[in-house]
Structure formats: structure tokens, C-alpha cells
Amino acid sequence: MKIAFIGGGNMASALIAGLAGKLAPGGNIHVVDPNPAALDKLFTAHGVSAATELDERVPAAEVIVLAVKPQSMREVASQLKPLLDLAQEAGRQPLLLSIAAGIRSADLARWLGGYAAIVRTMPNTPALIGQGVTGMVAAPGVTAQQRDAADHIMRAVGSTVWVEKEALIDPVTAVSGSGPAYVFYFIEAMQAAAEELGLTAEQGRELALATFAGAAQLALQSDEPVSVLRERVTSKGGTTYAALSSMEQSGVKAAIGGAMRAAAARGKQLGEELGAQD
Numbered sequence: 009m010k011i012a013f014i015g016g017g018n019m020a021s022a023l024i025a026g027l028a029g030k031l032a033p034g035g036n037i038h039v040v041d042p043n044p045a046a047l048d049k050l051f052t053a054h055g056v057s058a059a060t061e062l063d064e065r066v067p068a069a070e071v072i073v074l075a076v077k078p079q080s081m082r083e084v085a086s087q088l089k090p091l092l093d094l095a096q097e098a099g100r101q102p103l104l105l106s107i108a109a110g111i112r113s114a115d116l117a118r119w120l121g122g123y124a125a126i127v128r129t130m131p132n133t134p135a136l137i138g139q140g141v142t143g144m145v146a147a148p149g150v151t152a153q154q155r156d157a158a159d160h161i162m163r164a165v166g167s168t169v170w171v172e173k174e175a176l177i178d179p180v181t182a183v184s185g186s187g188p189a190y191v192f193y194f195i196e197a198m199q200a201a202a203e204e205l206g207l208t209a210e211q212g213r214e215l216a217l218a219t220f221a222g223a224a225q226l227a228l229q230s231d232e233p234v235s236v237l238r239e240r241v242t243s244k245g246g247t248t249y250a251a252l253s254s255m256e257q258s259g260v261k262a263a264i265g266g267a268m269r270a271a272a273a274r275g276k277q278l279g280e281e282l283g284a285q286d
């Protein structure tokens with residue numbers, strides 16, 4: 009399968025690392041990004057073909073991943089439209105996978121002159137190691153075959169969760185798209201506190217990371233709700249009870265809910281602001 013990426017930044021690099029050699033050999037991946045240094049890195053690591061500008065190699069791919077910042081999508085669509093028009097005249101309709109936060113499929117379709125084959129996705133950076141999870145929604149004109157192709161690609165870098173309504177991609181973004189950053193933030197805080205409590209930086213890192221990985225694996229492999237697993241750690245009058253009471257008093261749970269509402273609201277706002285441009 010030939011896959012083209014427009015944008016070769018953080019998320020595209022994670023997807024390319026996960027896909028290269030698995031679903032598509034590096035040589036079947038084409039990347040467009042204005043930064044030669046980013047392209048060099050991807051070429052050296054995965055043998056992708058690379059260009060600083062869009063050309064006919066982009067619509068020659070079966071799948072085009074739009075991996076630029078939401079603010080660049082309108083501009084990219086205007087560069088892509090003539091190339092897609094030519095492909096369609098030749099009887100080809102590459103599948104577009106948009107990974108941009110906020111950007112609605114209907115706006116993208118309109119910018120591309122009514123292009124139908126669009127699947128909007130929200131991946132996350134653990135795709136780099138094949139452990140990503142991607143939220144997905146198909147625009148109304150997407151065929152079952154295109155939907156399957158999109159699912160196949162994203163499953164090569166982890167698991168997929170399809171939602172029926174596109175508005176739910178903003179909540180998905182708040183959970184799993186941005187989510188790895190919350191986890192890293194929590195780990196950073198645990199590492200810093202471990203050092204304050206007298207452990208070395210290495211000990212704090214090893215203990216915190218192994219705890220996250222072990223707890224997540226335990227929850228994944230358990231049939232019981234996460235709350236039950238939590239209760240099993242929490243001895244009456246013990247250390248965990250002291251820690252969780254302190255978190256409750258500090259409003260940690262409420263703060264997490266507030267943070268996720270802010271992320272979802274920002275996704276919606278980006279879509280409204282950027283979709284209104286015409």
C-alpha cells in the first residue's frame with residue numbers, strides 16, 4: 009500500500025515509525041514537509057521518499073494522511089485540491105485520513121470542492137511503538153471498503169475506536185489524543201516527589217514507570233472495574249488511603265475532569281474558528 013503524509017512532524021513521525029516495515033515498506037511512504045531536517049530524519053530512519061512541496065506523488069498514493077496543524081489545514085487543502093482533481097479525472101479517488109484536532113470533515117470536504125473520501129481520525133503518540141489508540145469517524149460519502157482500509161492502517165499502529173457522530177471526536181481528543189501528555193505529567197510529578205522524598209532520580213523513574221505500566225496492564229487484563237482494583241490497594245487507615253484522601257482534598261479528580269472539558273472545548277472551538285474561514 010502506498011501512503012503519503014502531508015506534514016512530517018511529531019504525530020506523523022510516530023505513525024510512520026509504527027507503519028514503516030509493517031503495513032507499508034518505507035519506500036512506499038512519501039512525506040511532504042517544509043523542513044528538510046525533519047525529512048532527512050525520516051529518510052534515515054525509515055527510507056521514506058520525501059519532498060518539501062506537494063507534487064503528483066501525493067495523489068499517486070492510495071491513502072493520504074493529513075498531518076499538519078489544524079491552522080495549516082485550509083492552506084494544505086488549497087494546495088491539494090488541484091492534485092486531487094487530476095486524480096479524480098483519471099478515475100482515482102485516494103482516501104484522505106485527517107488527524108487534525110478540531111477540523112470537521114464537512115469543512116475539509118468543502119475546501120476540496122466536495123471531496124467525499126474522508127475519514128477523520130484522532131490517533132496518539134504511542135502509535136510509535138504500535139501501542140496507539142485511534143478514534144475514528146467516517147464522513148457520509150465514505151464507502152465500506154474505504155472505512156475498512158482506514159481501520160486497517162490505524163490498527164497497524166494500535167487499536168481503533170469508531171464513533172458514530174463526528175462531534176464525539178472532540179471528547180476522544182480529550183481522552184486519548186491529548187491523554188499521553190496527562191500520563192507523562194503525572195509521571196513527572198511522581199518522579200519529582202520521589203526525589204523530594206529521598207530517592208534518586210533513576211529510582212524514582214524506574215518505580216514510577218513500572219507502576220504505570222504494571223497498573224495499566226493489570227487493569228487491561230482484569231475483568232473487574234478499575235475502582236475495585238484501586239480499592240484493593242487501599243488498606244483501611246493505611247498509606248494509600250492517606251494519599252487518596254489528600255488528592256480528594258486537593259480536588260485532583262475535579263481538576264482532571266476540568267482539564268478534559270477544556271481539551272474537548274478547545275477542539276470544538278478550533279473546528280468552529282477554522283471551519284468558518286472561506
Ligand SMILES: NC(=O)C1=CN([C@@H]2O[C@H](COP(=O)(O)OP(=O)(O)OC[C@H]3O[C@@H](n4cnc5c(N)ncnc54)[C@H](OP(=O)(O)O)[C@@H]3O)[C@@H](O)[C@H]2O)C=CC1
Pocket residue numbers: 014015016017018019020040041042043046075076077078080083084107108109130131132133185186
Ligand atoms: N502530537 C500529537 O500527539 C497529536 C497530534 N494530532 C494532530 O496532528 C497534527 C500535527 O500535529 P503535530 O505532529 O503535533 O504537529 P507538528 O507541528 O509537529 O507537525 C506538523 C508539521 O507539518 C508541517 N507543515 C506545515 N505546513 C505544511 C504544508 N503546507 N505541507 C506540509 N507540511 C506542512 C510543519 O512544518 P512547520 O513546523 O515548519 O510549520 C510541521 O513539521 C495536528 O493537526 C494535531 O492536531 C493528533 C493527535 C495527537
Ligand SMILES: O=C(O)[C@@H]1CCC=N1
Pocket residue numbers: 109181185186
Ligand atoms: O495538543 C493538540 O492539539 C494535539 C491534538 C491531540 C494531541 N495533540
